[in-house]
Amino acid sequence: MKIAFITETFLPKVDGVVTRLVYTIKNLHAMGHETLIVAPDRGCREFDGSRVIGAPALRLPIYPDFMLGFPSAKISKEIDAFGPDIVHLINPFLLGYGGFQYAVRRSIPFITSYHIHITKVTEYYNISFLDGMFWWFVRAVHGEAVYDLCTSREMIKEFARCGIEPVYLWKRGVDIQLYGPDKKTAEMRYHLTGGHPEAPLILYAGRIAAEKDIFMLRYILERNPDVRAAIVGDGPIRDRTETHFKGTGTVFTGFLKSPELAAAYASADLFIFPSQTETLGLAALEAMASGTPVIAADAGGIRDLIENGVNGYLFEPGAIDDLVEKTMSLLRNPASLERLSESSFMSVQQWSWEKATEDLEHYYVKAAGRKRTS
Numbered sequence: 268m269k270i271a272f273i274t275e276t277f278l279p280k281v282d283g284v285v286t287r288l289v290y291t292i293k294n295l296h297a298m299g300h301e302t303l304i305v306a307p308d309r310g311c312r313e314f315d316g317s318r319v320i321g322a323p324a325l326r327l328p329i330y331p332d333f334m335l336g337f338p339s340a341k342i343s344k345e346i347d348a349f350g351p352d353i354v355h356l357i358n359p360f361l362l363g364y365g366g367f368q369y370a371v372r373r374s375i376p377f378i379t380s381y382h383i384h385i386t387k388v389t390e391y392y393n394i395s396f397l398d399g400m401f402w403w404f405v406r407a408v409h410g411e412a413v414y415d416l417c418t419s420r421e422m423i424k425e426f427a428r429c430g431i432e433p434v435y436l437w438k439r440g441v442d443i444q445l446y447g448p449d450k451k452t453a454e455m456r457y458h459l460t461g462g463h464p465e466a467p468l469i470l471y472a473g474r475i476a477a478e479k480d481i482f483m484l485r486y487i488l489e490r491n492p493d494v495r496a497a498i499v500g501d502g503p504i505r506d507r508t509e510t511h512f513k514g515t516g517t518v519f520t521g522f523l524k525s526p527e528l529a530a531a532y533a534s535a536d537l538f539i540f541p542s543q544t545e546t547l548g549l550a551a552l553e554a555m556a557s558g559t560p561v562i563a564a565d566a567g568g569i570r571d572l573i574e575n576g577v578n579g580y581l582f583e584p585g586a587i588d589d590l591v592e593k594t595m596s597l598l599r600n601p602a603s604l605e606r607l608s609e610s611s612f613m614s615v616q617q618w619s620w621e622k623a624t625e626d627l628e629h630y631y632v633k634a635a636g637r638k639r640t641s
Contacts, residue, residue, distance in 0.1 A: 455533075474501075538559045
């Protein structure tokens with residue numbers, strides 16, 4: 268089968284959407300499928316044997332990390348030359364709308380998937396007045412797909428509340444070979460604690476952006492000066508975040524490549540995830556696969572991952588006291604921390620990327636079948 272992916276983000280940008288897409292494409296290739304990727308032009312021309320078509324793009328002034336891609340007749344001709352059986356629109360916006368029009372005009376079945384909780388993100392950039400227009404657009408595009416996919420049951424519920432049904436689950440995945448408790452190293456622990464490996468260590472990994480609520484970690488450090496923090500990743504407010512954490516025991520690592528990232532997850536005591544905007548929370552899943560318990564805001568897709576008190580803890584979104592209390596109760600109780608570490612590790616072992624891609628392939632096959640019978 269030939270699958271054309273039209274996505275609003277791709278390599279070299281690194282985030283949860285790109286990570287899912289990268290693993291999916293690799294596994295589709297292993298299954299014998301061919302893929303083509305269309306994305307805003309960031310300089311990537313090939314991935315795992317697949318061609319990457321770079322669309323003309325502009326950076327959004329309000330969010331420079333995001334590039335707005337533009338469809339074109341030239342791109343349509345290049346997709347024609349590939350001859351897709353299925354078009355998959357990843358979080359369609361402007362470029363994705365061009366893909367939607369292309370698929371409709373060519374009578375090619377298409378699938379949509381939703382990965383960014385936009386109406387939550389808009390609150391952090393004072394543009395919530397656009398939410399009504401956004402949901403109109405989602406209904407117009409996602410509602411026409413053969414299959415509309417979300418990555419968590421919480422997002423399926425959100426779509427239902429906004430009148431978009433039916434929506435199907437694209438199951439979660441994590442690299443259980445890459446991440447694991449055995450990836451812990453003394454060298455990484457020393458680095459992340461700023462040379463104090465004996466100190467309790469909390470970790471955040473992901474995009475450093477306003478909607479991630481990373482500033483909440485500072486309250487843990489202020490009330491417990493013996494605790495150290497590591498913030499892994501980069502993003503549009505990294506400079507401001509480093510200034511905010513100045514004077515605390517916090518290490519900023521920037522982006523880490525896969526082996527170093529796996530070591531960072533495994534070398535921490537707790538992973539703190541304050542974001543209320545996650546459609547799933549892939550970084551939390553990677554931490555759990557590393558045997559590092561997660562304390563996360565009780566919001567969005569993260570609820571699909573964490574059973575409160577069993578394989579992690581959920582705190583009331585935005586509630587500083589609740590976050591600090593849950594964090595310190597675990598850091599001060601090594602036996603509870605070890606129990607939670609074991610349960611978080613075991614709870615994600617079934618969620619391989621291979622299984623997640625097999626699940627996606629099922630939708631592709633059924634969608635292509637509809638084309639043949641129509």
